[in-house]
Structures are given as structure tokens and as C-alpha cells.
Amino acid sequence: MRRIKAVIVKEFAHILRDPTSLTIIFLMPLVMMFIFGYSINYDLEKIETGIIDFSGGEISHRLIKKFSNNRYFVIENLREKYPDPLSAAEKLLKSGRLKEVIIIPAEFSKKIKNRDRTEVGIIIDGSDSNVANLIYQYNELVLLDFISDFQNLDQILKVKTKILFNPEVKSSFFFIPGLIAILLVMISAILTSISITREKEFGSIDLIFISPLKSWEIIIGKTVPYISVALAVGALILLFARFWFGVPFRGNLLVLLIFSLLYIISGLSMGILISTIAPSQKTAMFAALLSTLLPSIMLSGFIFPLDSLAPVLQWLSHLVPATYFLKIIRGVAVKGAELKHFLIEGIALAIFSFVLLFIASIKFNKNRKRGK
Amino acid sequence: MRIFYLLKKELIEIFRQKELLPLLFIAPLIQIIILGYVVKTDVEHVPVEIINLSKNKHSVKIINRIQQTPLFEVKHISYQNKDVVETLKKGKVKAVVLFRDSLSNVDKKTQRESPLKYPAARGTYMRRLCWNTLQPSVPMETMKIPIQLNYPEIQILMDGIDSNTSSIAAGYFNGIIKKYILSDINRLGFRLPVENKTLIRFNPRLKSINYMGPGIVALLLTILTLFFTSISIVREKEQQTMDTLLISRLTPVEIYIGKALPMAIIGMIHMFVGIAVVVLWFGIPIRGNLFYLLISAVVFLAAILSYALMISTIAATQQQALFFAWFSMITFILLSGLFTPTQNVPTVFQPLVKINPLAYLIKIIREVFLKGNGIEYFYKDLLALIVIAAVIISLSLLNFKRFISK
Numbered sequence: 164m165r166r167i168k169a170v171i172v173k174e175f176a177h178i179l180r181d182p183t184s185l186t187i188i189f190l191m192p193l194v195m196m197f198i199f200g201y202s203i204n205y206d207l208e209k210i211e212t213g214i215i216d217f218s219g220g221e222i223s224h225r226l227i228k229k230f231s232n233n234r235y236f237v238i239e240n241l242r243e244k245y246p247d248p249l250s251a252a253e254k255l256l257k258s259g260r261l262k263e264v265i266i267i268p269a270e271f272s273k274k275i276k277n278r279d280r281t282e283v284g285i286i287i288d289g290s291d292s293n294v295a296n297l298i299y300q301y302n303e304l305v306l307l308d309f310i311s312d313f314q315n316l317d318q319i320l321k322v323k324t325k326i327l328f329n330p331e332v333k334s335s336f337f338f339i340p341g342l343i344a345i346l347l348v349m350i351s352a353i354l355t356s357i358s359i360t361r362e363k364e365f366g367s368i369d370l371i372f373i374s375p376l377k378s379w380e381i382i383i384g385k386t387v388p389y390i391s392v393a394l395a396v397g398a399l400i401l402l403f404a405r406f407w408f409g410v411p412f413r414g415n416l417l418v419l420l421i422f423s424l425l426y427i428i429s430g431l432s433m434g435i436l437i438s439t440i441a442p443s444q445k446t447a448m449f450a451a452l453l454s455t456l457l458p459s460i461m462l463s464g465f466i467f468p469l470d471s472l473a474p475v476l477q478w479l480s481h482l483v484p485a486t487y488f489l490k491i492i493r494g495v496a497v498k499g500a501e502l503k504h505f506l507i508e509g510i511a512l513a514i515f516s517f518v519l520l521f522i523a524s525i526k527f528n529k530n531r532k533r534g535k
Numbered sequence: 536m537r538i539f540y541l542l543k544k545e546l547i548e549i550f551r552q553k554e555l556l557p558l559l560f561i562a563p564l565i566q567i568i569i570l571g572y573v574v575k576t577d578v579e580h581v582p583v584e585i586i587n588l589s590k591n592k593h594s595v596k597i598i599n600r601i602q603q604t605p606l607f608e609v610k611h612i613s614y615q616n617k618d619v620v621e622t623l624k625k626g627k628v629k630a631v632v633l634f635r636d637s638l639s640n641v642d643k644k645t646q647r648e649s650p651l652k653y654p655a656a657r658g659t660y661m662r663r664l665c666w667n668t669l670q671p672s673v674p675m676e677t678m679k680i681p682i683q684l685n686y687p688e689i690q691i692l693m694d695g696i697d698s699n700t701s702s703i704a705a706g707y708f709n710g711i712i713k714k715y716i717l718s719d720i721n722r723l724g725f726r727l728p729v730e731n732k733t734l735i736r737f738n739p740r741l742k743s744i745n746y747m748g749p750g751i752v753a754l755l756l757t758i759l760t761l762f763f764t765s766i767s768i769v770r771e772k773e774q775q776t777m778d779t780l781l782i783s784r785l786t787p788v789e790i791y792i793g794k795a796l797p798m799a800i801i802g803m804i805h806m807f808v809g810i811a812v813v814v815l816w817f818g819i820p821i822r823g824n825l826f827y828l829l830i831s832a833v834v835f836l837a838a839i840l841s842y843a844l845m846i847s848t849i850a851a852t853q854q855q856a857l858f859f860a861w862f863s864m865i866t867f868i869l870l871s872g873l874f875t876p877t878q879n880v881p882t883v884f885q886p887l888v889k890i891n892p893l894a895y896l897i898k899i900i901r902e903v904f905l906k907g908n909g910i911e912y913f914y915k916d917l918l919a920l921i922v923i924a925a926v927i928i929s930l931s932l933l934n935f936k937r938f939i940s941k
Contacts, residue, residue, distance in 0.1 A: 187858040198869045202880040258912050282730040289738035290905050291746050293576050300706035321688040324705045329695030337697050446554050448857045461573045468700050471579040473572050497696050500624045
């Protein structure tokens with residue numbers, strides 16, 4: 164026990180002696196959280212819309228009013244502004260100043276008055292497919308509202324949509340708990356792998372190798388400081404999420420803590436594994452980035468939903484611990500899920516952590532015996 | 536001439552590290568291919584559960600339609616009421632669709648037995664979508680559809696955690712249901728007075744890969760060059776070989792160029808390979824002029840390389856340099872508009888977007904690839920990129936000279 168403590172103290176000294184790195188370790192998560200909390204949102208706030216009204220008359224004005232009364236649409240009347248509204252529309256769409264152009268055909272008002280059928284032409288900039296999708300839906304809602312003025316359509320369509328857990332559909336509910344998963348793996352895997360390879364580069368690892376310390380004592384001593392740093396960062400973000408961004412915490416903190424520890428252990432083990440292979444800090448950093456961080460960001464459902472991935476990648480995503488942890492942390496924090504709701508994910512995560520830890524210890528021990 | 540010797544030394548140093556080579560050349564290729572499949576924001580195969588309490592034939596038909604689209608994957612259909620919140624908490628499905636017969640036909644008891652056992656939402660999704668100030672409009676001439684048409688009442692309950700997926704999927708549901716009911720009314724001779732004819736430009740099939748794919752190339756360039764260059768000087772500092780370079784007859788500018796050039800060459804190779812993969816593998820057409828794309832990429836590379844060298848001169852240890860590089864990389868990427876539109880960035884961070892070279896590169900790449908725009912649409916962005924690059928390069932050079940004179 165005393166020997167482990169010595170390694171822990173030494174490792175803490177390493178961390179504290181380099182205040183620049185320490186600041187970055189704590190500052191970076193905060194900055195990332197603010198960027199994610201405020202900037203990374205898919206919410207469509209403004210739809211810049213150009214309207215070309217070839218019809219005129221009371222009914223087409225009513226349609227335009229429906230759009231301009233909606234707080235999402237910012238209407239620009241192209242026919243009043245430009246002599247050639249159609250080619251102006253083309254230019255504005257291409258430059259990205261307008262997201263859509265609505266064309267009301269001639270005799271629109273007259274046709275509706277005569278109970279004739281008519282149409283509305285809409286051109287949407289489809290570059291960003293999700294935005295285009297949402298714009299299309301908003302258009303439909305406005306048009307439906309317009310039509311219900313003439314036809315009792317709303318009594319026929321009895322569809323109600325309710326969004327649970329996140330009624331205001333805020334992106335921050337999605338990203339901020341998820342960010343904890345990313346930061347934990349970043350701190351645990353990258354920091355450990357760098358700290359061990361640095362000792363290798365400086366040759367000081369030999370001093371530890373020839374000491375009477377057992378391998379598991381070295382591993383525990385080396386990792387405990389990083390576990391505490393990771394937990395501190397995680398707690399910090401959780402606090403900010405709750406009190407600054409208003410992301411609810413509905414579940415049990417203790418359950419979350421246990422699974423966070425398991426998750427951190429899986430990251431640390433990856434870090435140790437990498438450090439046994441990588442000869443230099445540069446290689447370690449890059450390998451850690453490629454094997455832990457990128458999969459955790461890309462293949463875990465952190466940003467991109469897993470359901471729409473190709474089957475091979477979906478299968479691959481099951482090999483990424485973050486996939487399980489993300490489900491757990493989002494479930495516990497936002498949905499108030501209990502252990503019974505994510506039993507399978509929890510078991511998978513536990514198995515992962517212990518298998519990785521086991522492999523890492525064996526590899527570490529082997530390297531020590533070979534003295535490298 | 537002397538600079539070639541330095542260049543040779545740098546290249547030898549890169550190629551001598553056997554472990555590094557696969558990371559430098561093969562990993563990016565794999566990465567871009569995998570990323571191409573991952574980085575899509577299409578909402579597809581959303582897992583849903585259906586609860587059908589309706590005895591209506593229409594509900595069966597609508598369920599059939601939901602089962603047929605690739606947008607949804609129906610995991611389970613049940614014919615009994617159950618606790619929806621519990622189902623969504625498990626997270627196996629992201630939405631539950633509940634069909635019931637219209638309340639008028641059902642006795643009051645079932646009406647009270649709502650499956651929604653969750654505290655009432657503060658503002659519902661629909662209200663958020665709906666217009667704020669809606670004047671009560673006087674119906675002009677009503678073309679009434681007989682209400683006795685007996686369509687089921689449908690409730691869509693979404694797991695709101697993934698806000699993007701849930702709003703888009705909710706729209707899909709509404710679309711499918713509406714389409715069915717409208718075509719059914721149509722069959723009976725009722726038609727909508729106004730038809731929505733929508734044309735989607737630039738990306739008509741709404742494939743997100745067309746939007747994201749070209750951006751990945753820029754992403755890759757940033758990651759690689761930033762990391763490898765940021766440690767180039769600090770490593771020599773740590774290993775004390777920097778002094779050897781300093782006492783040589785190389786001028787500071789030559790050392791600087793010699794340090795930047797190898798990664799610039801590697802970066803260019805990556806870019807060509809990246810573009811080739813995007814075009815040939817993913818079949819994303821280049822509609823615009825490749826020439827401007829290349830110019831922008833070169834300017835961008837110059838900017839990012841000198842930025843990385845600046846990190847390298849300032850940092851005291853490799854670890855610090857790597858952290859700085861990592862930190863800047865995240866900021867560059869997140870504020871670049873690659874994943875989410877830059878106009879959503881709050882005003883406080885907007886200046887950061889304005890000075891972010893990656894944001895301009897991604898904008899230009901998209902204009903060239905997707906819209907096929909000519910230079911007249913993005914000359915301002917290109918100019919801004921050049922100005923930013925010039926500022927970064929001169930700052931970095933100044934810094935480097937000061938470091939050397941110490």
C-alpha cells in the first residue's frame with residue numbers, strides 16, 4: 164500500500180508540476196462544453212425565404228402573411244426588389260443568402276376563389292440535407308394552416324406529436340451529457356499513454372521497472388491520479404450542465420459514478436496498451452487519437468445517430484466502449500433511467516473494462532520483463 | 536540549395552520512424568473512407584414501436600406504409616396499451632406511434648387511460664413549430680370534407696434526447712400519415728385546393744454525404760498537419776538538437792521553411808488522395824472549378840502549418856505542444872460549420888468563426904463541390920483566407936525569429 168502511494172504521489176507531482184498542461188486539461192473541457200452547448204446546435208432558427216408573387220390579390224397576400232407571421236420565416240419579397248425576380252432568386256440561392264424561394268403562380272388567388280385547384284412552387288437549397296428536410300416540414304405546416312382556412316382539414320388529420328424528455332427539443336440535452344463520455348476517454352486514454360511513453364523516452368521508466376514494485380502496483384499508482392482528474396472534469400461538466408445549461412439530472416448519481424469508473428478503466432487500459440507498443444510520445448498520441456478518441460466520437464452515436472449507419476459500422480460500434488457509456492449517461496441524466504433499463508449495456512461495459520485491463524496488465528508485465 | 540539538405544533531413548526523420556508511417560499514410564485513407572460512411576446526418580432506420588388500439592382498417596394501412604419506408608424500422612407492434620415512457624427509457628426504440636379510434640367513438644374510460652404517464656411538457660413540439668401571432672381567420676368559402684370519415688387518432692411519442700433525429704423523424708411520420716389520408720380523401724373526390732410542389736436544388740436526393748464528404752478532406756488535412764508540425768521544433772528543443780541547427784549556416788527563414796515544407800508536401804498528397812476518394816469512391820461530383828479549390832487548399836495549408844510551427848516554438852514540451860494542437864484542432868473543427876451551421880454560433884463566438892481558416896476552406900469546398908459556384912460567389916472568402924494566412928505566417932515567423940535570436 165505504501166509503495167502504491169509513493170507512485171501515486173510521484174505521478175501527481177508530474178501532473179501538478181506542469182501547470183500549462185493542467186490548465187489545458189481543465190480549460191479545454193470547459194471551452195468544449197461552451198462551444199457544444201451554444202454553437203453546436205441543429206436547431207433551425209431562421210429560414211430566409213424569398214417570395215415571388217405573380218398573382219397578387221387578397222388570397223395570395225393571406226398566404227404570404229401566414230409565412231411572415233411564423234417566427235421561423237424571414238420573408239423577402241423579390242418581386243418588389245428586383246426587376247427580374249427569377250434570376251435574382253437563382254443568384255440568392257446559389258450564394259446561400261436565401262434558403263428557399265416560394266413562387267406563387269399567376270391567377271393563384273383567382274383560381275382558389277373559383278374553387279379551382281392550383282399549386283405553390285417552392286425551391287429549397289438542399290445542400291444541407293437536414294436543414295432542407297426541416298424547411299420542407301415547416302412549409303407543409305404553414306400550407307396546411309393556410310388550407311384549413313378553406314377546408315376543414317384539421318378535423319380529419321388527427322395527429323398529435325409529443326416529444327418526451329426534451330420537450331423544447333434542445334440540442335444541448337443531447338450533446339452535453341455526451342461530451343462527458345468523450346472527455347473521459349480523452350483524459351484517461353491519451354494522458355496515460357503519453358505519461359508512460361514520456362518516461363520511456365526519458366529512460367526513467369527503467370527506474371520504475373527495476374524497483375521492487377509489482378506491475379499491478381505500478382499500474383494502479385500510475386492510473387489513480389488520472390482517474391481522479393477524469394472524475395473531477397466529469398463532475399465539473401455535470402455541474403455546469405445542470406446549473407448553467409439546465410440539462411436535467413433525473414437519475415441516480417451513484418449508478419452513474421459506478422459506470423463512469425468502469426468506463427474510465429476501459430480508457431486507461433487502452434492507454435496502457437498503447438504505451439506498451441508506442442516508442443514515442445508522438446506515436447502514442449496519434450495512436451490514442453485514432454484508436455480511442457476518433458471511434459468514440461464517430462462510431463458511438465455521439466454526433467451521428469447509429470441507426471442510419473451501414474451494418475458493418477453498426478457492428479463495429481459495439482466494440483467501442485463509448486457506445487455503451489453514452490446510452491447509460493444520456494439515459495441516466497436526461498431520461499432518469501434506472502439500472503434495469505440499461506442492464507445489457509452495463510454488463511457489456513463491465514466486461515469490456517475488465518478484459519481490456521487484463522490484456523493491458525499482461526502486456527505491461529511482459530514488457531517489463533523484457534525491460535522495454 | 537542549403538534548404539534541400541534540411542528538407543532531406545526532415546524527410547529522413549519522418550521515414551525512419553517505422554511505426555509512424557502507417558499512421559501517416561494508411562490510417563488517413565482508412566479514416567476518410569470510414570468517415571465517409573459515418574459522417575452522415577441522414578435520419579434513417581429510426582427504430583419505432585407501434586401500439587395499435589384501433590379497430591380501423593386505415594390504421595393497418597398506415598402501419599403498412601410505415602413498415603415499408605427505409606426511414607423507419609418497426610421493431611414491435613403491440614395491440615395493448617402499455618407504459619410508453621418505460622419503453623422509451625429502455626432506449627431500444629426512439630419513437631412510439633399509438634393508433635386509437637377517434638375519441639367520439641370510444642367511451643370515456645379509455646380516454647382517461649392515457650399512455651403518457653409523464654409530467655406534462657412545458658411547451659410541446661407542435662407549439663414550438665407553430666406561429667405565434669395567428670389572427671383568427673374567417674373561413675372564406677368552406678369546401679367541407681365530411682367529418683364522419685373515420686380516421687384513427689394518432690399519437691406520435693418521440694424520445695427527445697437526440698433533438699435532431701426526433702424533429703426530423705416526427706416530420707416523416709406526419710408526412711406519411713398525411714399522404715395516406717390525403718390520397719384516401721382524394722379517392723372519395725375531395726382534393727386540396729393548393730398543392731405543394733417542391734423542388735430541391737444542389738442536392739436533390741438530400742444525401743448528407745454530398746454535404747459532409749468534401750468537408751472531411753479539410754478535416755483530415757487539419758488533423759494531420761497540425762499534429763505532426765506542432766511537435767517538429769519542440770522535439771528538437773527537448774532533445775537539444777535545435778542548437779545544431781542554429782549554429783549551422785541556415786538562416787531562420789530557411790529553417791522555418793525546411794520545417795514546414797515536408798508536411799506541406801505530405802498534406803498536398805493527402806488532399807489529392809482525399810479528393811480522389813471523395814469523387815471516385817463516394818461518387819460526389821465536382822461541379823465547380825477544381826483550380827480554385829486547390830488554391831484555397833494551398834493557402835489554408837500555409838496558414839495551418841505556420842500556426843502549428845508557432846505552437847511548436849511557444850510550447851516547452853512535446854506534451855504541451857500536443858495539447859495545444861489538440862485544443863486548437865477541436866476549436867477549429869467545431870467552429871468551422873462542418874457539422875452544424877456557423878450562423879447558429881452565438882455572437883460571442885462569432886469573431887472566432889471569422890478568423891477560423893477552416894471555416895473559409897469548408898465554405899469554399901462546398902461552394903465548389905455542391906453548388907458549382909464560380910469565383911464571383913466566394914472571392915470574398917478566398918480573400919479573407921489569404922489575409923488570415925498572411926497574418927498567421929508573419930506572426931509565426933516573427934515569433935520564430937525571436938525564439939532563435941534568444
